[in-house]
Amino acid sequence: MKKILLLTLGLVLSSSLYAKVKVYPLQSPVLEEKFQTIIVNRALEKLGYEVEPIQEVAYEVAFQTIGQNAKSKDVYFMADNWDPTQVNMYNSAGGDKKLYRKGVYVPNCAVGYLVDKETADKYNIKYISDLKDPKLAKLFDIDGDGKADLTGASPGWEVVEQINHHIKAYGLKNTIDHKQGEYSAMIANTIARYKSGKPILYWSWTPYWVSGKLVPGKDVVWLQVPFSDNKSGKDTKLANGANFGFEIQTQRIVANKSVEKNYPDIAKLFSIMKLNPNDLSAQSTLLSKGENKDKDINRHVDMWLKANKALFNSWVNEAKKLQ
Structure with missing residues (x-):
């Protein structure tokens, strides 16, 4: 009986702790990025966190806000850091010293x-x-x-x-x-x-x-471009010989550095979430057909979660091991 009471108390205290944490999702005005952001929000809610409404800001503002809160007890994140295109913004906001970024959320973006x-x-x-x-x-x-x-x-x-x-x-x-x-x-x-x-x-x-x-x-x-001339100095030619002048991009989740130490469950979640680019293309097509209101995008997320329940739950369950 005592063990049950202690376990119950522990769960209550744990839930109370998460409820006090403010999670601030930041997103650029690019409408397509809301789908990815909401999926992250839903996963955070499954972990027991209360997520604030999405704040739409310019990419640079998002990076600076996250970097300025490197030591905050709250969580600030952006689900759509275009890497390597936004490398200068990332570094200007403090780079790895002030930002937490592990894993690839969306691979193979042309x-x-x-x-x-x-x-x-x-x-x-x-x-x-x-x-x-x-x-x-x-x-x-x-x-x-x-x-x-x-x-x-x-x-x-x-x-x-x-x-x-x-x-x-x-x-x-x-x-x-x-x-x-x-x-x-x-x-x-x-x-x-x-x-x-x-x-x-x-x-x-x-x-x-x-x-x-x-x-x-x-x-x-x-x-195509006649030859590689990227500001990063990297060769942009693909394995098949085609060269479109830009490195293949990935979208990555970026958060304030304190997340890594204070909330290992969130850090783990951000590092293992990965979406199929084809799923994003399918959702973008729905947007192009006029399904572009918040209620529509939330419905798209619901549809995606239903079709990818096992994958989504695997992320959440893996992260919960660190709570």
Whole structure:
């Protein structure tokens, strides 16, 4: 009887301890990242933690906030650290000294430049460097200055520097303009332009809902680069010989450093969670069909949890061993 009472008391105290911990999920305004973030939230709740509402902030703000709370008793995390693209943001926020990052949440994410397939096939455009030809570049001119208008990244994203670096490295400064702005708005305009039958040139990534609207190989094609010229100095050529100019990306969970010592169960959870990129692509397709409200995304998460119950429970059960 005494053992049962002690065990019960221990569970109550344990639950009380977790309830006092504040868990702050941070997420960029990129809508697709909410799905991944909510899945992490659900796992944390299964461990007994109360999770605060998701705070949407710029990537840089998320990194700085997490780093500034390196010694906090609360938990701050972001489920979508694009590695290696965001290496500078990671290091600027304190790197491994202030941040906890183990494991890979989403592997094999592609990044690169795309054009509509019709124009690419008609003019034999295969490389971004083909647009050094002013006649080819003019095909993608929107504002009338004779240069190709590349739908690029949002200001503040680290990839902005890499895109600008490519434009210089491949001799495209006189023929390509890197258009920056709020990405979701720009890509919506790009899709509208495609639907009107006009050529398009844009930067994007997978998994992302755009690939459900502009299907690679059917509607659009990836452009290669003539040689590797990455700011990191790393070779971007793939095993099959293709070279899209960017390293293959992974999405990783980043948290404040104190999580590793204070909450080994959370640290373990963050290190072992892994999603299939195909699942993200499927969810992105649902977003592209108008299922993009919070209630829709939570329903998508419910569907995913039902289909992947054993996998999800294995993460939670493994983490619980450290409580």
